[in-house]
Amino acid sequence: MSTCYCEIDACVLCEARLYPGLTPEQVCHIRGLLIRQTYDAHDVLFRDGDPAGYLFAVRSGQIKLISSLPDGRQQILHLVVAGQLLGREAFNNRPYAYTAEALTEVNVCKISSRDLQQVLEQNPSMSIRVIQTLIQELDQTEMLIRDLGLKTAPEKVASLILSLFPARGDQTAEIPLLLSRREMAEMLGLTEETVSRVMAEFNRKKIIRTGKGTLQITQPQRLYTLAGFEPASSPTFIPVRAIPAH
Amino acid sequence: MSTCYCEIDACVLCEARLYPGLTPEQVCHIRGLLIRQTYDAHDVLFRDGDPAGYLFAVRSGQIKLISSLPDGRQQILHLVVAGQLLGREAFNNRPYAYTAEALTEVNVCKISSRDLQQVLEQNPSMSIRVIQTLIQELDQTEMLIRDLGLKTAPEKVASLILSLFPARGDQTAEIPLLLSRREMAEMLGLTEETVSRVMAEFNRKKIIRTGKGTLQITQPQRLYTLAGFEPASSPTFIPVRAIPAH
DNA sequence: CGCCACTTTGAGTAGTGTCAATGCTGGTGG
DNA sequence: CCACCAGCATTGACACTACTCAAAGTGGCG
Numbered sequence: 111m112s113t114c115y116c117e118i119d120a121c122v123l124c125e126a127r128l129y130p131g132l133t134p135e136q137v138c139h140i141r142g143l144l145i146r147q148t149y150d151a152h153d154v155l156f157r158d159g160d161p162a163g164y165l166f167a168v169r170s171g172q173i174k175l176i177s178s179l180p181d182g183r184q185q186i187l188h189l190v191v192a193g194q195l196l197g198r199e200a201f202n203n204r205p206y207a208y209t210a211e212a213l214t215e216v217n218v219c220k221i222s223s224r225d226l227q228q229v230l231e232q233n234p235s236m237s238i239r240v241i242q243t244l245i246q247e248l249d250q251t252e253m254l255i256r257d258l259g260l261k262t263a264p265e266k267v268a269s270l271i272l273s274l275f276p277a278r279g280d281q282t283a284e285i286p287l288l289l290s291r292r293e294m295a296e297m298l299g300l301t302e303e304t305v306s307r308v309m310a311e312f313n314r315k316k317i318i319r320t321g322k323g324t325l326q327i328t329q330p331q332r333l334y335t336l337a338g339f340e341p342a343s344s345p346t347f348i349p350v351r352a353i354p355a356h
Numbered sequence: 357m358s359t360c361y362c363e364i365d366a367c368v369l370c371e372a373r374l375y376p377g378l379t380p381e382q383v384c385h386i387r388g389l390l391i392r393q394t395y396d397a398h399d400v401l402f403r404d405g406d407p408a409g410y411l412f413a414v415r416s417g418q419i420k421l422i423s424s425l426p427d428g429r430q431q432i433l434h435l436v437v438a439g440q441l442l443g444r445e446a447f448n449n450r451p452y453a454y455t456a457e458a459l460t461e462v463n464v465c466k467i468s469s470r471d472l473q474q475v476l477e478q479n480p481s482m483s484i485r486v487i488q489t490l491i492q493e494l495d496q497t498e499m500l501i502r503d504l505g506l507k508t509a510p511e512k513v514a515s516l517i518l519s520l521f522p523a524r525g526d527q528t529a530e531i532p533l534l535l536s537r538r539e540m541a542e543m544l545g546l547t548e549e550t551v552s553r554v555m556a557e558f559n560r561k562k563i564i565r566t567g568k569g570t571l572q573i574t575q576p577q578r579l580y581t582l583a584g585f586e587p588a589s590s591p592t593f594i595p596v597r598a599i600p601a602h
Numbered sequence: 603c604g605c606c607a608c609t610t611t612g613a614g615t616a617g618t619g620t621c622a623a624t625g626c627t628g629g630t631g632g
Numbered sequence: 633c634c635a636c637c638a639g640c641a642t643t644g645a646c647a648c649t650a651c652t653c654a655a656a657g658t659g660g661c662g
Contacts, residue, residue, distance in 0.1 A: 177502040179584050185505040187498045198491050207495060230487075234480030241476075241483060244490040245444050249453060251497045252433045256423040258504040259431040259545030263650065291609065299505030304650055306610055322659075338425050509618065537641060547619055552642055568627080568641095 140233070143225040148217050155196070155210040155218075162199030162206050164220040168192050171216030172288055176209045176296070186297040188251065189213075195243055200226055213288045258299050261338055266298040267308040268337035271318060271327065287325040312336075386479070389471040394463050401442070401456040401464075408445030408452050410466040414438050417462030418534055422455045422542070432543040434497065435459075441489055446472055459534045504545050507584055512544040513554040514583035517564060517573065533571040558582075 145164075149155060155166065155173065173190040187208055190196050199206050200223040221229070230237050257269050274289075275281050291302040291309070298305065312318045317333055319326040327333055391410075395401060401412065401419065419436040433454055436442050445452050446469040467475070476483050503515050520535075521527050537548040537555070544551065558564045563579055565572040573579055 177498065179502070179506055181584070183506045185502045187501055198494065202488050202491055207498070230484060231480070234477070234483060237480060237483030237487060238476060240487055241490065242448050244487065244494065245448055248444065248490065248494055248497065251494065251501065252423065252453070255433055255497065255500055255504060256425070256431045258501060259542075260425055260429045290607095296505075301651060302609080303611085303652085307650095310610070338427070536639095548641080549620085549643085550618060552640095553618095556642070 140229055143221050143229065144219045145221070146217070146219055148215065149212045151212050151214050151216075153212045153216075155212065155216075156206050157209045158206060160206050162197060162204060162223060164197055164222055165200035165226050166196040166210075166218045166220045168194055168196055169217040169219060171212060171214040173210050173212050173216060174293065176211060177207070178209075184296050185299070186293060188247075188254075189297075194247075195240075198244065198247075201230075201240075213293075263298075263300055263304050264308050264311070264336055265338045266300065267294070267305060267312070268333050270294060270298060271312075271325065272330075272333060272337055274325065275327065281330045282327055284319075284321070284324050284326040287320070287323055386475055389467050389475065390465045391467070392463070392465055394461065395458045397458050397460050397462075399458045399462070401458065401462075402452050403455045404452060406452050408443060408450060408469060410443055410468055411446035411472050412442040412456075412464045412466045414440050414442055415463040415465060417458060417460040419456050419458050419462060420539065422457060423453070424455075430542050431545070432539060434493075434500075435543075440493075441486075444490065444493075447476075447486075509544075509546055509550050510554050510557070510582055511584045512546065513540070513551060513558070514579050516540060516544060517558075517571065518576075518579060518583055520571065521573065527576045528573055530565075530567070530570050530572040533566070533569055 149171075156162075158176075158178065168190055170192050172192075173196060175187045175190065175196075176184055177187050178184050190210070196210060196218070197206065197220075200221075203223060230240070257266060261269065274287070275283075275285060289297070291305050294300075295302045295305045309318070309320060312333075313320055315332075317327070317329045317336070319328055395417075402408075404422075404424065414436055416438050418438075419442060421433040421436065421442075422430055423433050424430050436456070442456060442464070443452065443466075446467075449469060476486070503512060507515065520533070521529075521531060535543070537551050540546075541548045541551045555564070555566060558579075559566055561578075563573070563575045563582070565574055
C-alpha cells in the first residue's frame, strides 16, 4: 500500500484511522515527521512549565499527569493509556500545565509542534479525529470532576478500581495494579492511609482481592453499588479507553 | 464585505475569527445554517441524556452545566460564559452527558449536528479553531480537578470568588453574584452551610463584601493567598475567559 | 543482614456534613 | 395594603468522615 520505506503501523499516529482519505504519499510524509521514543518507568516525559515542544501518541504503557500546588500537594489529573494522545499544548504553543511521568515502560511516537500544525493544515480530516479525541478526554475529565466533588472515600475508591478494568472483558480477571496507595490517593483527593483502610475493608468483605502488585474484583455487582451506580450501570469514573477503531 | 443578507457579526460563530480564510460566499453559507435563540433564566437548554442535536455558541449570559448521581447529589461541571461553545457532543453524535441551565437570560446561536459536520469538512481552518477552544476547556477542567482534589473549603471558596472576576480588569469592582450558596456549593463539592460560613468569615475579616446579589473583593492579595496561590500569582480556578480575539 | 520504600493499623483530632431553628426577602393572593 | 408563604441565607449544636501523627509490619534489594 505504502510506497516509501517508513514503517507501517509504527504507532497510533501512523494508523490509517488517524488520517482517513490520505494518499500513501501523504501518509509517508507524515510518518517521516514522527519520532519514536521509549521511556522507562518513573521517567519524566516533560514537566509543568516546560515549553510544549511535542504532541505524543502513546503506543504502549501508562503515564500519569500530575499537577501541584506551591506547598507540595499533588493531584493526578489523568492516566494516559495506549492509544491516547498526550501534550495537547502542542496545538496552541502554550507551556505544559502538568508533569507527565511514566508508570511503566512506555513507547511513544511524537511529532514536533511545528510539524503538527503543518500536518493539520494540510490534512483536514485529521483535525476531526483530533477533535473527537479531545472530546473523549473532556468527557472523562468531567466525570472525574463529578466524582471528586460528590463522592465519599469508599465510593471514590470503588469507582477508581472499576475504572482500572477494561470496559469490555472479564471484570473478575486479575490485573496488575500499577498505582501505589499514594498514587491512588493523589487521583482521588484522599490520603494514602484512607485509601489503604478502604481497600483493606473491601478485602475483608471479599469484594476485591489484592495481591502484591495485582488486583482482582470478586464481586463486581457490590462494587458497582458501592461506587454509587445502580447495580446494572457501568462505571463512569475515568473510563480508560483507547480511541475507537475506525 | 459580505454579499448576502445574513446578519454580520450576529454571533460568535459568525465572527471572522472562527473561520479565517473563507470567502464571503462560504461565510454566508455558514451563517444561513445558524439559528438564533433566546432563553430566560432557569430555562433548560437540554438535559442529561438528550440526543445532542446542536452545538451552541453563547452570545450573552451564563449557563451552568450540571451532572447528577442517581441519589440526587448534583455537581456543577462548568460555567459557560459569552464567547464559549456549548454542546460538544454535537461533534460526535453522543447524547449530552449533563444538563445545561441558564443562570441569566441567554442569547445563543446554534447549529445542527448534521450541518456542523458538513461545515467542518468543508472548512478545515475552522476545525483548528475548534481544537483550540476544546483545549481551553480542557485546561479549565483540569484546573478544577486539581482544586477539587487538593483544596480545603476556604481555599475552594476563595478560588471560586477570584474566578468570578474578569482576569483583566478591576479586581475590586462590585460585580453581580449570579450563583446561590447552593450553586456555589455544587461547584465546589461542599454543602451550602459550609459555603455560607466561609463567606461570612471572609466578610468578618473584611476580605470580601457581600450585598444581596452582589460581591466585591476588598483585599485581593489576601484572597489570592487564601486560595493557595503565592501572593503575586493569578487565579487558576475556572478561569472564565472568552475565546481570544484573532 | 540491614536498609528502604511501601503498606497497614491505631489513636486522636480537625474539618466538614447533618439536622434544626431563625431571620430575611420577594412574591402572591386575599 | 397587608398577611402569608416559599426560597434563600445564616447560625448553632452535634456527629462523623477523613486527616494527622505515630508505630509496626512486609517485601525487595544491595
